[in-house]
Amino acid sequence: MxxxxxxxxxxxxxxxxxxxxxxxxxxxxxxxxxxxxxxxxxxxxxxxxxxxxxxxxxxxxxxxxxxxxxxxxxxxxxxxxxxxxxxxxxxxxxxxxxxxxxxxxxxxxxxxxxxxxxxxxxxxxxxxxxxxxxxxxxxxxxxxxxxxxxxxxxxxxxxxxxxxxxxxxxxxxxxxxxxxxxxxxxxxxxxxQPMYLNDLNEAVICATKSLKEIMQKSRDLDVSDSALLKGVVCMTPLLDIVNYLIDVVFSVSALLEFYSSACNMLVKYRYVSLLGDIYYNTVPLLYSHAGEISLLVQSGRVDSGKHSKVSRKLRILREEMLKTLNLIVAYFVSESLKFKSENNEDGVKRCIGNFLDVWYDCLPFDTFVRDYNKLYGAQKDFIVLKEVNSSEIESDKISFIMESILSHEILEKKSRHFPQPKNEVEILGAVGDVTEENIENNRVTRISDLELQCRISSVSDILPDVDVDVIRNYLSTMDYSTEKVIDAILKDSIAGIPLDEKKPMESEESYVNQRINVFDGDEFDVMTNDHIDMTRVNLGKKKEKYKDFKELIDDKSHRVEMADMYNRLGVVSEIDTVNGGVDTYDDEYDDTYDDTDVTSRKTFVTPRVLREVVLDSSEDSESEDSEGTSECGLKSNLNFVANPAEIREKMEQKRQAMRGAKAPVVEKDVIGKPKGTGQDQATVINRQRKNANKAGRANHQRKNRSLKKQQQGMF
Known part of the structure; x- marks a missing residue:
């Protein structure tokens, strides 16, 4: 078996x-x-x-x-x-x-x-x-x-x-x-299978496009008063938008937990910037839509179960977006530590660059950054990267981002977004559900920014002297009713808010004190000086001191102005009063041999060139020709420069002699007899010689000369 x-x-x-x-x-x-x-x-x-x-x-x-x-x-x-x-x-x-x-x-x-x-x-x-x-x-x-x-x-x-x-x-x-x-x-x-990396890249592109589209749909969702009264608005579109956002964000976050290399693709297509935009703009807008639709819950036209789903899922969505940012940040921190242990400076620099790009995309969205810092603590990651980093420029960038994140915690900004949590535990539950207890007040507290600005503008047009912040406080107190606010301000009585908060008109004095200019406070500032020296003020076209350049050069008045200074400093030498007030000092005088008697060592001899020519007739008699020759010879030695006419004459004689030494030019016959009668041997030889030597004359080297010019760049 x-x-x-x-x-x-x-x-x-x-x-x-x-x-x-x-x-x-x-x-x-x-x-x-x-x-x-x-x-x-x-x-x-x-x-x-x-x-x-x-x-x-x-x-x-x-x-x-x-x-x-x-x-x-x-x-x-x-x-x-x-x-x-x-x-x-x-x-x-x-x-x-x-x-x-x-x-x-x-x-x-x-x-x-x-x-x-x-x-x-x-x-x-x-x-x-x-x-x-x-x-x-x-x-x-x-x-x-x-x-x-x-x-x-x-x-x-x-x-x-x-x-x-x-x-x-x-x-x-x-x-x-x-x-x-x-x-x-x-x-x-x-x-x-490496081909899945290409598919992952396309999937990231698709995810970013989908998030942009869903953000646009959330902005286009109509929850206005007219739609609410007509009963057109229902929870299904809003719930679909929230479900779609949750599905995309959770899918990407889950993949990052098991394949963290996808963080590089997300940074490439600025996925984190989209998350921050959704967290900062879209999520509050969805909360606002849910608050508007909650009025229908009370009337029974909308299922209360669906309404509670929206609020719960929005809290889950916020939590997962913060988790995604934490996964991306933690990946680049761990990779930089890994490359640092391997002494791979390029890898460390690349990881720090991606890390900084992530935070640069997050900084515009202060709510996103503030909630992440409260939940995960961003400072510890920056401290680790500061220890790993060796570049001063990158260290400055890290310090800048750290200070920006801390500033979000320190500065309390007035925001239209959902209320901020008070502690770390409360961060994900800061925005509570809209219950039956606050349905009555929901309409007032959920007013949109655009409508608020319109109401503030309408009040400011009628009462321009009142500060905008004061009008905003009045509106919040008077149920955002512009008529009640205007009536209360005109009657100088409003509950709970002192009227001395009204913004005073800017007087001329306050305007002058607030001027900021480089010429403020100088001697010609008419706003601060009552008396100005008009002699220093030029009226009309300024007259030139000199008519032309020659007059400018001839003006030596600056010497007189500088004389006192040189006298005080002792730069100018004292005048020699021994020789009658005349300074006999000469810079060009050579005093090398002043202490030696040169004439005692050697008698002075007049140079031959400077001597006069004297002919001694008492010497031995010689022929007149010889005397004439010696005289001419003596004079010729005194000619330092030759006569140009004589030089030209000699050169002409030399040229004539060279021309006479050449052989006579013999005309060689290259024409010969008429065609068809035959040519003699001399004509054939002359034609061959002319053809071989024709490049040496006339203009027979055009092609070679043209090529040479092209090689030298002369074309």
């Missing part, structure tokens, strides 16, 4: 060479639907329960059957039968999220509801087991493995077994209770 089993196993493993359609088994799969108590109001009919339990039992059997399949049949089923993937997607998309579990558990009061939860939990665990097996392609030994790492990556990507929305949903649904298993799934998928 054992031998037969071994042979059957060997035969089976020998044919497992690849995944094939032959291994698919025809099986019917049923899609998952939420429990009836989630779809309704918590009232569960017996027929609905039996129908849903029958469906959930069949799904449970299908999942158990899948998990019991052999390795090759399991993967063949997912590779070639898309209905299996559709079954898993139906559960992932429709099962309650963690932020809906509170509502789900509130409905579990009867025995039927408790049984529903048990069936839900069984399917919940089986779906996770299927995804774990899908992420474990190496569950068999290496010799029997059908899929390599590259084949596994191609299979799960091409067959859409895993995609970015599915990964986000797995992280969101199973991450809180099954951290290790979900981390294994995410790391395997992104590690074996």
């Amino acid at each position: 054992a031998k037969g089993s071994a042979d059957d196993y060997a035969e089976e493993t020998s044919i497992l060479t690849k995944i094939s359609k032959d291994y698919i088994e025809d099986h019917v799969y049923i899609s998952y639907v939420p429990p009836p108590l989630i779809r309704g109001k918590g009232v569960l009919a017996r027929s609905e329960y039996e129908e849903w339990v029958g469906r959930i039992n069949e799904i449970q059997e299908d999942l158990v059957w899948l998990l019991e399949l052999p390795y090759h049949k399991f993967w063949s089923q997912f590779a070639f039968d898309g209905r299996v993937t559709a079954l898993l997607n139906s559960y992932i998309q429709n099962t309650p999220r963690p932020y809906e579990l509170e509502e789900f558990n509130e409905c579990l009061e009867s025995e039927i509801a408790l049984s529903t939860k048990e069936a839900q939990d069984r399917v919940h665990a089986l779906v996770l087991c299927v995804y774990i097996r899908l992420a474990s392609f190496n569950e068999v030994k290496e010799s029997k493995r059908l899929l390599t790492a590259s084949e596994f990556g191609s299979l799960i990507y091409d067959k859409f077994i895993f995609d970015i929305p599915t990964i986000c949903d797995i992280c969101l649904i199973y991450g809180s209770e099954n951290h290790l298993e979900v981390s294994h799934i995410v790391n395997t998928v992104f590690g074996q």
Whole structure:
């Protein structure tokens, strides 16, 4: 028996060479639907329960059957039968999220509801087991493995077994209770298939666009008085907007917990800036819409349960947005510490740059920054980065952001947003639900900014002397009624607010005291000086002191002005009074040989050039020609510069001599006889010589000269 089993196993493993359609088994799969108590109001009919339990039992059997399949049949089923993937997607998309579990558990009061939860939990665990097996392609030994790492990556990507929305949903649904298993799934998928990174980049772009669109829809939501009176407004659009925001924010936050490298993509597309904008503008607007719609709750035209859902989900949304910011900030801090331990300065600089970009995007939204600082404490992250950072410029930026965050805590700004919590525990519950107790006052306290500004402007147009802040206080006291405020101010009586707070008219004196100019307080300031020296004031065109440049140069009056200064400093030498008041000092006199008698050592001899020429006729008689020659020779030695005319004459003679030495030019015949009669040998030789030497004359080197000019840049 054992031998037969071994042979059957060997035969089976020998044919497992690849995944094939032959291994698919025809099986019917049923899609998952939420429990009836989630779809309704918590009232569960017996027929609905039996129908849903029958469906959930069949799904449970299908999942158990899948998990019991052999390795090759399991993967063949997912590779070639898309209905299996559709079954898993139906559960992932429709099962309650963690932020809906509170509502789900509130409905579990009867025995039927408790049984529903048990069936839900069984399917919940089986779906996770299927995804774990899908992420474990190496569950068999290496010799029997059908899929390599590259084949596994191609299979799960091409067959859409895993995609970015599915990964986000797995992280969101199973991450809180099954951290290790979900981390294994995410790391395997992104590690074996890099193409998912491109899909993640596109998913981030899609998420940012979706958030921008939902922000615009929240602004366009009509909750005006006319719409409320007509009964047009209902809670469904508002609840849809809140659900959409929660779904996007929670999905991104859940993914960051298991794949923190996605923070780089979020910083690239300024996802944090969108979160701050939603937290600062959209969430207060949604609270305001909920307050306006609460009037319909009292009249019974809107379900009070839906109204309470909006307030509760808005608090959950605020908490998750702050958590997302904390995950992003913590990632860059931990990465900078990691790069610092590896002595990777470029990595440290890049992480600090991204960290600062995140906070630069958050700083405009003071409510967002203030709530984050109260809940998580931003200062500790900046202290860590200051220790890691080695750049002075980055240190200055870190200090600037720290001071900006602290300033949000110190400065109490008047804001239209929801009230701020008093302590760390109260931060996520600062904005309470609109209950029946404050419905009467809700309309007054929920007035919009635009309407408030319009009412302030209408009062200011009639009473421009009253300060804007005083008008705002009057309006809040008088139920935002402009008629009552104007009447009370005109009668100089208003309850609880002194009228001396009115803003006085600015007098001329106060205007002068507030002037700020570089010339304030000088000698020509007519606003502060009663008497001004008019002699220093030039009226009309200013007359020039000198007519031209020559007159300016000839003016030596500055010497007289500087004489006293030189006399005091003793710079000018005293005049020699020994020689009759004449200073005999000469800077060019050379006194080197004043102490030596030069004439005693050597007699003075007149240079020959300066001597007069004297001919001694008493010497031996010589011929007149010789005398003439010596005389001319003596005179020629005295000619330091030659006569230019003689030089020109000599050069001309030299040129004539050179011309005469050349051989006569012989005309060579290159024309020859007429064509067709033949040419003699001399003509042929002359033509060849002319053709070979024609480049040396005339203009036969145009091409070579042109190329030379082009090479020298002369074109």
